[in-house]
């Protein structure tokens with residue numbers, strides 16, 4: 001942007017060539033401004049870089065559970081219950097799936113180093129008690145990624161996502177609103193999973209997009225946006241104020257991690273006045289991500305009983321607004337887990353490590369509520385902040 005500074009090079013140049021030289025330097029300055037940040041590739045040639053419309057007609061990412069699988073899940077649940085141990089200890093050794101297990105492990109590889117997502121379809125929620133459905137979900141999930149993370153200060157391990165307009169605060173919270181949410185990542189977790197217990201009467205589709213494709217399109221067309229995204233000056237407000245990049249590139253892997261609520265505030269979490277606001281360039285960069293993601297998105301047409309998992313480092317997600325119906329099976333209800341696999345997990349950038357530590361390492365309360373709990377339950381205590 002700024003004119004080339006007249007440094008020693010220009011001063012030393014013979015008068016007649018000053019014009020041409022300054023033009024050449026200015027062109028170089030422009031080229032620098034257009035270049036990608038040092039070390040970032042022009043293109044990510046990876047299976048993760050998909051375009052939703054190319055996957056639209058395929059169902060390769062969907063594993064349909066067959067009768068043998070069903071029988072195995074039921075037997076594994078009975079075996080697990082016979083061990084009489086606490087709910088969070090569900091793991092492949094305590095939930096043996098002889099033929100389904102290897103298929104799930106292949107899906108785990110897909111999620112970590114293939115296309116970055118999968119859907120496991122065919123459980124019928126109506127034929128399970130809520131406890132058994134949750135157990136089946138945790139059992140299957142343990143083959144995708146075995147470490148489960150706390151998801152909030154209360155230590156919730158299972159987050160229930162459903163409409164609740166009992167108070168204005170509830171109705172505006174992402175977990176409980178019926179509004180659309182733009183593309184974002186969860187703050188922590190290599191992998192995020194959802195069990196769909198029931199779907200809305202209308203809308204509420206889960207929609208995903210590849211951060212790799214977003215990167216490739218922007219690197220080719222708007223390298224200045226990539227530069228903005230890679231800068232360490234993004235003022236995140238949650239869970240505490242901190243500044244860091246939106247994209248990271250390490251070990252030949254691109255990682256994207258952001259949410260608009262943490263950067264711009266939301267109805268439920270208005271941005272505190274004393275925090276810096278995003279610059280116009282940063283807002284433009286977020287809009288650019290949204291535009292490319294929407295142009296290349298894939299709608300996951302989830303059905304009741306579906307379990308879907310995404311690579312939260314490389315795949316963005318959003319949801320449509322929705323309207324519930326009157327019947328219990330027409331009310332959208334998802335149960336979310338945040339996961340990490342010791343075997344397949346990616347190295348986490350230093351700037352994101354506090355969130356991962358909080359979720360996966362911190363010794364704290366771990367609550368496993370198979371049904372949504374009231375926001376306040378007894379004993380009532382104030383949280384320290």
Ligand SMILES: *[C@@H]1O[C@H](CO)[C@@H](O)[C@H](O)[C@H]1NC(C)=O
Pocket residue numbers: 051052053054213217295296
């Ligand atoms: C994604 O696919 C759509 C439909 O074929 C096409 O119009 C669009 O250009 C593609 N986008 C990219 C980034 O490949």
Ligand SMILES: *[C@@H]1O[C@H](CO)[C@@H](O)[C@H](O)[C@H]1NC(C)=O
Pocket residue numbers: 052056297298299300301
């Ligand atoms: C596939 O494309 C059609 C037409 O564009 C669209 O209506 C449908 O929702 C898409 N399905 C998925 C799974 O993205």
